[in-house]
Amino acid sequence: MLTTILDIVIGGLITGGIYALIAVGLSLQYGVGRVLNVSHGEFIMIGAFATYSLYVLFGISPLLSLVICGPFLFILGFLIHRTLFQRLRDTSESIDVFEGNSLLASFGVLFIIQNLALIIWKANIRGYTYLVYPVNIFGATFTTNRLIVLLFAVVISLGFYIFLTRTRLGKAIRAAAQDPTTAALSGVNIKQVLAICFGLGALMAGFAGPLISMIYQITPTMGMEYTIIAIIVVVLGGLGSITGSLIGGFILGLIGSIVTHFDPGLSLVAYYVIFILLLLVRPTGIMGK
Amino acid sequence: MKKKLLLIPLALLLALSLVAIGCPTPPEETTPPTTAPPTTPAPPAKDEIVLGQAIALSGPYTIGAGVTQVAPNDMWIEEVNAEGGIYVEEYGKKLPLRLIRYDDTSDVGTQVKLTEKLILEDKVDFILGPWSTAMWFAIAPTVNEYKYPVIAPTVDSLQLREMWEEIPYLFIHLNQPKEKAEAMVDMALDLGVETMVAGHLQDLHGIEYAQGVVPQLAAAGVEVLAYKSFPIGVKDLTPMLKEFKSLNPDAAFIFAYPDENFLITAQSIEVGFNPKLFFCSIGIAFSPYREIFGAETVEGMMGAGAWHPSAPYTGAKEFWDRMTAWSGPGGTDWLGNAYCYSAVQVLQQAIEGAGTLDRVKVRDYIASATFDTVIGPVYYEKQLNMQVPGHVGQWQNGEFHIVAAKELATADIIYPKPAWPTP
Numbered sequence: 001m002l003t004t005i006l007d008i009v010i011g012g013l014i015t016g017g018i019y020a021l022i023a024v025g026l027s028l029q030y031g032v033g034r035v036l037n038v039s040h041g042e043f044i045m046i047g048a049f050a051t052y053s054l055y056v057l058f059g060i061s062p063l064l065s066l067v068i069c070g071p072f073l074f075i076l077g078f079l080i081h082r083t084l085f086q087r088l089r090d091t092s093e094s095i096d097v098f099e100g101n102s103l104l105a106s107f108g109v110l111f112i113i114q115n116l117a118l119i120i121w122k123a124n125i126r127g128y129t130y131l132v133y134p135v136n137i138f139g140a141t142f143t144t145n146r147l148i149v150l151l152f153a154v155v156i157s158l159g160f161y162i163f164l165t166r167t168r169l170g171k172a173i174r175a176a177a178q179d180p181t182t183a184a185l186s187g188v189n190i191k192q193v194l195a196i197c198f199g200l201g202a203l204m205a206g207f208a209g210p211l212i213s214m215i216y217q218i219t220p221t222m223g224m225e226y227t228i229i230a231i232i233v234v235v236l237g238g239l240g241s242i243t244g245s246l247i248g249g250f251i252l253g254l255i256g257s258i259v260t261h262f263d264p265g266l267s268l269v270a271y272y273v274i275f276i277l278l279l280l281v282r283p284t285g286i287m288g289k
Numbered sequence: 290m291k292k293k294l295l296l297i298p299l300a301l302l303l304a305l306s307l308v309a310i311g312c313p314t315p316p317e318e319t320t321p322p323t324t325a326p327p328t329t330p331a332p333p334a335k336d337e338i339v340l341g342q343a344i345a346l347s348g349p350y351t352i353g354a355g356v357t358q359v360a361p362n363d364m365w366i367e368e369v370n371a372e373g374g375i376y377v378e379e380y381g382k383k384l385p386l387r388l389i390r391y392d393d394t395s396d397v398g399t400q401v402k403l404t405e406k407l408i409l410e411d412k413v414d415f416i417l418g419p420w421s422t423a424m425w426f427a428i429a430p431t432v433n434e435y436k437y438p439v440i441a442p443t444v445d446s447l448q449l450r451e452m453w454e455e456i457p458y459l460f461i462h463l464n465q466p467k468e469k470a471e472a473m474v475d476m477a478l479d480l481g482v483e484t485m486v487a488g489h490l491q492d493l494h495g496i497e498y499a500q501g502v503v504p505q506l507a508a509a510g511v512e513v514l515a516y517k518s519f520p521i522g523v524k525d526l527t528p529m530l531k532e533f534k535s536l537n538p539d540a541a542f543i544f545a546y547p548d549e550n551f552l553i554t555a556q557s558i559e560v561g562f563n564p565k566l567f568f569c570s571i572g573i574a575f576s577p578y579r580e581i582f583g584a585e586t587v588e589g590m591m592g593a594g595a596w597h598p599s600a601p602y603t604g605a606k607e608f609w610d611r612m613t614a615w616s617g618p619g620g621t622d623w624l625g626n627a628y629c630y631s632a633v634q635v636l637q638q639a640i641e642g643a644g645t646l647d648r649v650k651v652r653d654y655i656a657s658a659t660f661d662t663v664i665g666p667v668y669y670e671k672q673l674n675m676q677v678p679g680h681v682g683q684w685q686n687g688e689f690h691i692v693a694a695k696e697l698a699t700a701d702i703i704y705p706k707p708a709w710p711t712p
Binding site: 007008011014015111114115118122123124125126127128129131132133134141142143146215216217219220221224225256257260261263264265267268269 | 346347348349351352354355356359488491517518519520521522523524525526527528529531547548551552555558559560561572575577578580581582583586619620712
């Protein structure tokens with residue numbers, strides 16, 4: 001019994017941890033910056049492929065790749081926001097118009113990144129095996145790589161939560177999420193904060209990508225699948241609520257794991273049932289106000 | 290404001306889902322235009338044969354299309370042109386090939402429009418065709434309307450096969466689920482399998498294939514201990530595999546696509562599920578499968594359909610040497626590459642044999658002749674290729690050998706499957 005519960009809970013947290021990471025990234029970009037970044041999955045893909053290449057070509061540990069990919073994608077995200085999305089924001093008549101424009105622009109980013117990846121890595125399935133030693137936890141067996149993914153997802157999520165709640169920049173981000181105009185009036189450099197938010201979203205993708213590549217096979221076209229999951233979790237958690245996305249990710253993973261235990265055929269159905277129920281009962285999401 | 294904000298992502302989510310699964314085209318767009326089909330008078334002068342292909346160069350089908358079909362098509366064109374082209378008797382000379390290729394973005398509606406564009410605007414001589422069952426299904430009415438013979442090496446459908454009389458210009462080249470299933474049942478019974486578990490993807494491929502195998506094995510006395518299904522996009526199947534392991538079956542049959550089959554392999558290693566016969570249908574024959582897990586790990590794993598360069602067919606070994614050099618050892622598909630290459634070999638031999646670019650004559654030639662290809666002597670009955678190099682393959686020493694049907698085998702079956710290597 002204990003073994004079964006551990007199987008379900010740990011299994012759910014592993015998937016949930018990845019969901020939480022990718023959703024937090026999108027939540028920052030959409031919840032705060034109002035950019036529904038449909039190329040979010042492509043940033044994850046870059047992280048995954050960079051990790052794969054570094055490991056296969058140079059033997060660099062995927063865990064080390066986390067600290068390479070994360071900052072690299074942060075800079076990339078920051079620059080894309082400053083050059084592309086900030087300009088769109090400045091030239092759009094209203095925030096609603098900006099949302100539409102930025103969505104189209106992020107589709108463009110999606111196709112550019114995906115096609116570049118297809119040129120670099122070719123249309124092929126890639127992957128590697130890394131730390132597949134089985135670990136026994138009170139009778140429940142997991143491979144080391146999956147447990148490491150869980151550990152890193154939790155540590156990164158917690159670290160990020162502390163950053164948001166305890167640091168000055170974190171407060172500025174939360175202020176910008178609640179009301180960008182008032183935040184700007186209170187002395188927050190809103191342009192800088194929005195670009196940092198977009199960069200931090202990409203940073204999260206840069207963390208999720210290497211972790212995903214450790215346990216799943218990867219392709220240059222894998223991004224959309226993760227973008228869709230991220231959107232579900234963001235709405236589930238409540239728009240603009242980063243804590244909501246974190247919790248939403250883990251909840252979705254756990255629900256998937258419980259349902260899969262009884263009938264794997266219903267796992268994705270369960271996601272959408274929860275999604276619809278929540279929208280009916282609490283349309284603002286778990287943590288939305 | 291909040292409600293409005295919620296509506297936007299919901300609408301977008303729906304739009305994204307549609308993009309991801311490939312938007313179905315409204316019926317009026319899939320129906321070919323009612324303009325009269327162009328007749329095909331031989332043009333006065335001809336310096337080249339123009340081939341058209343709309344295929345996935347972006348979107349979710351890109352990987353399958355790229356690994357399986359695009360590479361052998363491109364290699365063939367280069368080879369033919371290096372020889373000066375295809376000899377066409379009515380012109381009394383060799384005509385080099387020129388390919389016009391478009392990206393169907395993995396979208397069925399786009400595929401149909403581009404195929405019509407290739408026919409009506411680009412006026413190509415022949416069509417090489419798309420990747421995947423859904424795409425072939427979608428263009429079947431179009432190619433028939435305009436009388437373009439196509440040889441489909443990447444289609445797997447009972448329905449399309451039953452429509453053969455209505456679609457005389459579409460030739461199904463790949464071996465089909467019914468025959469593959471029969472060979473698998475015979476193989477399992479020969480090996481003395483007494484208990485089994487099965488899992489299938491909740492889509493046409495998974496359902497049709499599983500229904501061809503599982504009830505037959507059950508009827509033959511094999512005890513089915515578990516029969517599960519799972520959805521596309523599933524990310525964790527360890528609960529199912531742990532249950533399978535606890536049942537300790539002789540055999541496991543999984544009917545799914547590469548994403549799920551790669552996941553099941555990784556997670557079977559994780560939970561230590563290692564039945565004596567382990568079969569996963571699609572993607573096992575991909576070299577990337579061996580590259581990712583390692584030759585030692587995949588030893589004994591079985592997959593759907595099989596071809597091997599040591600099979601006694603003209604040019605098989607030479608073809609594989611060239612294909613491996615072309616795509617790299619980690620970029621080939623041990624099954625699909627040979628099928629896709631043999632499909633264009635058929636087209637080439639049909640043009641040469643008919644001595645014309647008249648598509649109606651070429652179609653009739655394909656329907657009646659036998660073609661010497663890397664998968665053996667191909668001929669069609671009711672537009673279905675009757676030549677099959679193998680139904681089940683198995684990884685042995687880093688090569689994907691034919692192990693069933695028995696008379697086609699290039700190696701003996703490894704049974705029981707070796708244990709997963711300790712990391």
